[in-house]
Amino acid sequence: MTRISLNRRRVTLMDVARASGFSPSTVSLVLNEAPLARYIPAKTKQKILDAVERLGYRPDIFARSLRSQRSQMIGVLVIDLADPFCTLILQGVEHKLLPTAYLPIVMDAHNQPSQVERYVEMMIERRVEGLITVANWLLFDMTVLEDIDDRQIPTLVVGRDLESPTVNSVLVDNEAGGYAAMEHLYQLGHREIAFVRGPRRMADSRMRWKGIRRFATDAGLRLHSALIRDLPGTMDSSSSFDGGLKVANELIQSGEKFTAILAFDDLTAYGVIRALSEAGRRVPESCSVIGFDDVPPSALSTPGLTTIQQPMSEMGEYAAEYILKHLAHRREDGTPPYGDSHLMKPTLIARGSTAAVTKPVRKKK
Amino acid sequence: MTRISLNRRRVTLMDVARASGFSPSTVSLVLNEAPLARYIPAKTKQKILDAVERLGYRPDIFARSLRSQRSQMIGVLVIDLADPFCTLILQGVEHKLLPTAYLPIVMDAHNQPSQVERYVEMMIERRVEGLITVANWLLFDMTVLEDIDDRQIPTLVVGRDLESPTVNSVLVDNEAGGYAAMEHLYQLGHREIAFVRGPRRMADSRMRWKGIRRFATDAGLRLHSALIRDLPGTMDSSSSFDGGLKVANELIQSGEKFTAILAFDDLTAYGVIRALSEAGRRVPESCSVIGFDDVPPSALSTPGLTTIQQPMSEMGEYAAEYILKHLAHRREDGTPPYGDSHLMKPTLIARGSTAAVTKPVRKKK
DNA sequence: ATCATTTATAAAAACGTTTGAATAGTTGAC
DNA sequence: GTCAACTATTCAAACGTTTTTATAAATGAT
CATH class of the missing domain: 1.10.260.40 (lambda repressor-like DNA-binding domains)
Known part of the structure; x- marks a missing residue:
């Protein structure tokens, strides 16, 4: 060259x-x-x-942009870059955008909903041609995104269901994931299963629970309400470890009998494991634990965490493709290829944190 | 509004x-x-x-850029976004850039050195005014960056020492970190300490080792060469878990006696822990393990990992400030405020993976 | 009263593209 | 042999700023 x-x-x-x-x-x-x-x-x-x-x-990209009124940039608003969940999705987006003329502009909201609006403003200022929002967690005002959509900028939310009438999203099939997690524990012989559910307001949490219930019905298993706990709704994602720790401690204290815990997500699961360990119960020998997400550390810890893997990379790629498709159609006619929110299949990843029930144990302290 | x-x-x-x-x-x-x-x-x-x-x-940002020939963008080239080490530095950069008129343009090399050159080209194409490279790992051709510097674009490498004559960098004081890690183990009573060093070619690895040796000298401790092992030099960062696992297995097989293992970084440490666990040795009761970096999962695993924390956020902020300062000076006179590579102090974070030696144990299976 | 300086504003020339309308020359059909 | 359509290329007008230079009035010193 x-x-x-x-x-x-x-x-x-x-x-x-x-x-x-x-x-x-x-x-x-x-x-x-x-x-x-x-x-x-x-x-x-x-x-x-x-x-x-x-x-x-x-x-000269400046002149080109000025004349053509196109920035060749696609905004990617990440709720929390430090969350591996977001990072992997982002990598998927970048991977798909790389061979195109579009450059992803990444902004990190640092988990602060208040910042989101500001960032969206900045994106508009920079004239992004499309916007992808990578959300690991609920809680922020959707109206901003609907605003974006009004401006004819194609937009999509990845990772969480935001239940907006106009903004589409792509996410994992949470119900199927809940079902699979439950099935896994059941097949290992677990019947007394405790649950640490996510915050009630979260659509993802509700869908996972729906899947769990469906399996229970299918298998003729009764769930005990004393073993069902919720994470507080106020937390942000980074504190779900603490949430898991706290809720698991309560469960242990309650004296209820259980041989497995199904946690809302991986971080929660790690909190749960810490609590069990502090109470002298080893994982998986004395209690199995299963998470949800499959963030990278889950493979590295000892024991490895059994979990429901979300196809994060694929979701990111889907998002990028979605935006590109809209942009292409825009150029031609006017009718954008609208579709509903897209669900992707999760995969169970069995690691060391779950094991078959050998003999019904109730080792407390 | x-x-x-x-x-x-x-x-x-x-x-x-x-x-x-x-x-x-x-x-x-x-x-x-x-x-x-x-x-x-x-x-x-x-x-x-x-x-x-x-x-x-x-x-209109397009018109402004065209006329003024300034993009108001600062390129951030991240070697691997999936590595929390990089992510945290990136957050520091973003945080510092947020209140300014500059927008960070993030590109992720996905750990592929071959891509780096291409990305740098893209950065130049987009006319970034400065470039920050976040490197978690060695191995890529420095000439590209020197090229950038030639074009009068201020540039800085964060996180690793690249030993280039013209490109500055900011990184942790690896020697001090090695010293502190060693001191910690020593104070807990450990005398038979095994080492999993990083690849030889890596400056960081060499500096950490230097610190370790200096402490040993200061404390009058002799290191046994049989307990000193190296990670292979060919690996990328994501495989240091496997490296740690493999090397620790060899150590265990060798039958040598040791009560603690000092690992090159956190991921390596997790590999080591897995190996110990598989060999039936519990951490920290039967063997202490210490890492380096303090990536987020280190706080979440059970036991928590004792490690040397790098001030990643601060390093990112320093980098952003460095670039901003250069840009400001550029506008006024012509002499850029050059300084040498900047070292930042690490901090020991004691968690559950290290403990005092109670009685000299040699439990081999 | 005159000239230099300071204060207040404007004119006009870029910056380097893209793009719709315009100019010709060439074909082919009738 | 004329008209329409196609082929090949160019003109010239934007796109919305920034910035250098110019203008013109007011001020102040001599």
Whole structure:
């Protein structure tokens, strides 16, 4: 690559025009493969391309954006970058966007709902052509996103169901996941299962519970209300470890008998494991634990955490594709390819934190 | 905020000029607080500001960039977004950049050195005004970054020492960290300590080892070469878990006696813990383990991992400040405020994975 | 009263593209 | 041999700023 030109001035489209002997318009048409370029013979095109190569011309993105009113950027608003759940989705988005002309603009709301609005404003200011919101957690005002949609900027929420009438989303099939988790424990022989559910307000939590209940019905298993607990609704994602710890402690204190705990998500599960460990109950020998998400640490801890894996990368890729598709259609006619929220299949990942019940144990303290 | 204008046309500087009764030039001067604006009376300024407010004017970033040749963007090249180490640094960068006019453009190299060059090209294409590289791991061709520096774009590497003559970096004081880790184990009574060092080629690994050796000398402790092992140099960061697992297994098989293992980083430490657990040795009762980094999962696992914390957020903030400072100086005179690579102090975080030696144990299966 | 300086504002030239309308030359149909 | 359609290329007008230079009035010193 001969790109090391430390020349003073920028090589412009005009330079290419002069060098190739054609007008700037022609050069532009060729380079953009515009409709009008269909009449331009291959020979001419080649000459222009040669000149481009020779001079090392790179279009000026500022001028291009100004004239065409397109930023070639897609905003990605991540609720919390430190959450591996978000990160993996983001990687999926980036992966899909890489071979395109679009650049993802990532903003991290640091888990602060109040910031979201501000960031969305910034995105609009930067004239993003599409917006993907990666949400690990509920709680923020949807109206901002509906605003975005009003501005004709295609938008999509990944990872959580926000139940907005106009904003679509892609997420895991939580009900299927709950069902699968429950089935796994059941097949290992567990009958006395405790639950740490997510916050009530969260759609994801409700769907997972629905799946759990459905399996229980299918299997003829009765759930004991004394073993069903909820995480407080006020927390943010980073405190679900503490939530799991606290709720599990209460469960242990209650003296109820259980051989497994089904946690709302992986972080909660880690809180639960800590509580069990502090109470002298080993995992999985004395109690099985299952999580939900499959964030990277889940594979590394000892024991490894059995969990329901969300296809985060795929969800990210789906999101990027969705936006790209809309952008493409926009260019052609006017009817965007609307679809409903998209559900993706979860996968059970069995690791060391769950084991078969050998003999009914009730080891307390 | 009256921003809900669904008007057709954009509000331009011209509109403001008309509405306020002044020329576009004057409006621009006022809005940018340009030097020339010092002669403009407060009254005029107020009128213009009022008009801006009334019309809801927002400058067009495309036009501004084209004319001023500034993108107001700072590139952040992250070697691996999925690595919490990188993520936390990134958050520091973002945090510092948020109140400024600069927008971070994040690109994720997905751990592939081959991609780095391509991404740097893209950054240049997008005309970033500065570049921050967040490196969790060694191994990529520095020449690209030196190229960037040649183009007068201030650049800085965060997190690892790349030993380039022209590119500065900010990182943790690895030697101090190694020293502190060793001191911690020593104070708990450990004398037979095994080491899983990082790849030889890595400057960080060498510095940590230097700190370890210095403590040993200071304390009059002899290190046994049979207890010193290296991770293979070919791996990427995500496989250091496997590396730790493998090397620890070899140590255990060797039959050598040790009461603690000092691992190169947290992931390695988790691999080590897994190996110990599989061999029937519990942590910390039968063997203490200490890591390096303090990535978020380290606090969540059971037992929590004792480790040397890198001030990642602060390093990110430092990086952002460094770039901003250079950019500011650039505007004024020409001499950039060069400094050497900057070292930041690490902190020991004691958690459950290390404990005092009670009685010299040699429990081998 | 005159000239230099300061104060207040504007004109106009970029910045480097894209794009709709315009200009010709060439074909083919009748 | 004329009209329409196609082919090949160009003109020129934006896109919305920033910034250099210019203008013009007021101030102040001599």
